[in-house]
Amino acid sequence: MKIRVDLGARGYDVHVGHGTRAQLASIIRERASRAKCAVIVTSPKLRALPWFDLVTGLETDVVEVPDGERAKTPETFVGLVETLAQRGLSRDDLVVAVGGGAITDLAGFAAASYLRGIDVLHVATSVAGQVDAAIGGKTGVNLVAGKNLLGAFHQPIAVVCDLDVLETLPPRDFRAGLGEVVKCALLEGLGAEELRLMSFEAQVELAISLKARVVSGDEREGSTRALLNYGHTLAHAMERASILQGHDDLRHGEAVAIGLAFAARLARALGRLDDAGVEVHDEMLASVQLPSRVPAQYDTADLLEAMSHDKKAHHDLTFVLAGPQGFSVVRGVDATLVRDELEHFRGES
Template sequence: MNVVEVATARPYQVRIGSGAVGDLAALVAGRRVVVVCPQPRVDLVERLGLDAPIIIEVPDAEDAKTPDVLVSGWEKLAEAGMTRGDVIVGLGGGATTDLAGFLAATWMRGVDVIHIPTTVLAMADAAIGGKTGINIPAGKNLVGAFHEPQAVLCDTDLLTTLPAREVRSGLAEIVKCGFTNDPVILDLVEQPGILDVTSDTFVDVLTRAVTVKAGVVSEDLYEGTSSRGHVGRERLNYGHTLAHAVEAHEHFTWRHGEADAVGMVFAAELSRRYLGLSDEVVDRTRTILAGIGLPITFDEVGWADLRETMNLDKKTRLDPRTQRRVLRFVGISEPGEVAMIVDPDEDVLVECYRSLRAA
């Protein structure tokens, strides 16, 4: 079992490996447990070893992250008589842990939550770091809160039945950590068999990605505004500015990792123009992502529409002098070296978007 410490003000552990869910019973001993779980994964609840948990079934994937589902969750917590001494368990993918975390953050102004992610994406990213939230029509994760979990249990046995599409999507977030923090990840994901979630190589890259996430959030939990050369938690948004706009315009039918793959290609092109990222790394970005089976082209939505949606990106700031929204992108000058690209030229943005067109 690999253990990664998240050294925030309220420290907790991420436990990674086969059988990690076996640690849950000791963590919740003596407390009532409410399990928030998507309907297709309810069969996993019995593997948690809990005594009569209360189960709140939610829709699968991004359909769970709506105001209606959130309100329904609050009502069910009230019906169950949920107290501050009880605990919520988020069992599912990143959408489920986002929702469960937000329920925990807002119920009685905060109760404990433990995440048991069941997708690669959730294990590598969504379940760690305390970000919670829901979507509204204007954009993804615009409503949310920071609420750290008591623990995160990444049981790799839960990944063995995932469709290949879900594994690929989650690997996009792991690749992102390779570009922003740990270039060794890039070498490992190019190895044959990386899609085998039972392999030592897969567990290695997952642990490395979790270590990256833990280190970043330990230093900058609340995602303070970064300067050009000093980038905190915002570095975890490499590729996400375009990706979130793509997801919104595709009505969340794209997996997050799929959209982020396209977003990383866009960010690499932008980095080439503003930060001197080499042609070799830009080309390698496409090669790695395509090799995993992720999309690297996109031209299904007009640039003007995507650009308007990006105005609502959380990294965007309002210029008090001009009242103009200023876009801020995460870029890299080389793998592991991150810098902000602030207010890039509109013509350059269009040029980078055109580079995403399929040949």
């Protein structure tokens, strides 16, 4: 199936299904007809997997970068664009990112910057990458001060989501990706039972369709795209604390899951959501076996500090919250209320 991200001349299809990687060469022929060379950016770990049988139809080099979040550093970014230059990639050529969200973020940013922007095609290989990271054109790397602080908007020419490659994904990473699926189900107003009854394919389609629709209407996050940050205020704070403390013990989707559970409680404390609404969040997260409590090593004061510095917070405490009229971005949430709710949330059994 093809799901369209409708951005006029910069629009593209997300090719979702079993075995879609076999279409790579024909998609490239159609979308990058002048390209002569492709550089596939991936990690050594992914390159060794059985599904790494990609055919681009072009002269192709494979460039390896560190695996996972370790790829998203300014140093790796500079190394990668130097490599693109050494390989003599021209404006008509193409970067093909093959990996999870970390690699598509890095390679997308390299493609956005090299020669002031060349084409990139994402072959998303993780659940989080397929339902979220590879779609929408946000690219970038991390700084010490926070995640994704150095980057650019750069839409891919196509996204390939082959569900078969997910078979090699470690169970924990598979589950973590479902954090974004739960987020989309909540934003779409689904109940826990409705989500449970959906096939995995239908869940992926739900999440991709929502992201494609929202990005089509608000590419640069001037309005509705911000709603996709549901659960992300606390999630980003935990990720920032992890970077500062030098550990990496939470997957992005796990952090989002915890952030969703907390956002529900905050909405309830503000009189925007009832107990049943909080329960829907908890049931959905439990049904996909995702954590919904802040791990002990995070300090409440550190998280509050990090939340007020979230790059999307505009210097006050900003959350996407459920409400009687649907979801909205709520700015200037009282810090004492957030601290008390966070403490209470942490104390829940």
